[in-house]
Amino acid sequence: MSTRTLIAALACTAAVQVPVAHAADDPGALIACGTTEADRTTSRTEALTRSQSWLDARVPYSQQACHENEHGSYRTDCSGYVSLAWGLTHSRTTTTLRDVATEVPRADLRPGDALVASHHAALFVRWADDAKLEPVVREQTGPDGEPPVERTWTAQTAGAYTPVRYYKVTEQ
Known part of the structure; x- marks a missing residue:
């Protein structure tokens, strides 16, 4: 197995919900999927609508590909997915998503916020439980x-991630 194939196989593996290392020189970060001239102001409803478009289209995961639809062109990995939802100028990496977001208290997560770690990023939809421990x-x-x-993530899985809010999100 090549290093490139191994990196792709390990990256964003929340399907098994265990942390994995993202290579610092992630080859997917080199894929140029350009969309807009500036990061857009995006409402929480829009972020969920934009993310739903990839669920509906069943966009296949790849760190080497872009997917284009009415919302723009983004890399088809975890950070590209959050970049799509937020309407960023380009696909960020799991590390650089924090450059356009602010950390928030876990209990204050709202639809369209994200959970990020060095190895993965996911868009927050809602809480599955009243205790606000298990995010959808x-x-x-x-x-x-x-x-x-x-x-739905377990509380243990969610605890390994930092909750963040996009700096240009609106409450609509």
């Missing part, structure tokens, strides 16, 4: 070819 997320997961999913 939408995520583009690997390995190669898997479509995005909406699922």
Whole structure:
């Protein structure tokens, strides 16, 4: 197995919900999927609508590909998926998503916020429980070819992620 194939197989593997290392020189970060001249102001409803478009189209996971639809062109990995939902100028990486977001208290997560770690990112949809421990997320997961999913994370899985809010999100 080549290093490139191994990286793609390990990246964004929340399907098994265990942390994996993202290579610092992630080859997917080099894929240029350009969309807009500036990061857009996006409402929470729009973020969910934009993310739903990839669920409906069953966009296959890849760090080497872009997917284009009415919302723009984005890399088809986990951070590209969050970039699509937020309407960013281009596909960010799991590390650089924090450059356009602010950390928020976990209990304050709202639809369209995200949960990020060095190895994965997912869009927050809602809480599955009243205790606000188990988030329902939408995520583009690997390995190669898997479509995005909406699922409930355990409290343990969610605890390994930092909750963040896009800096240009509106409450609409």
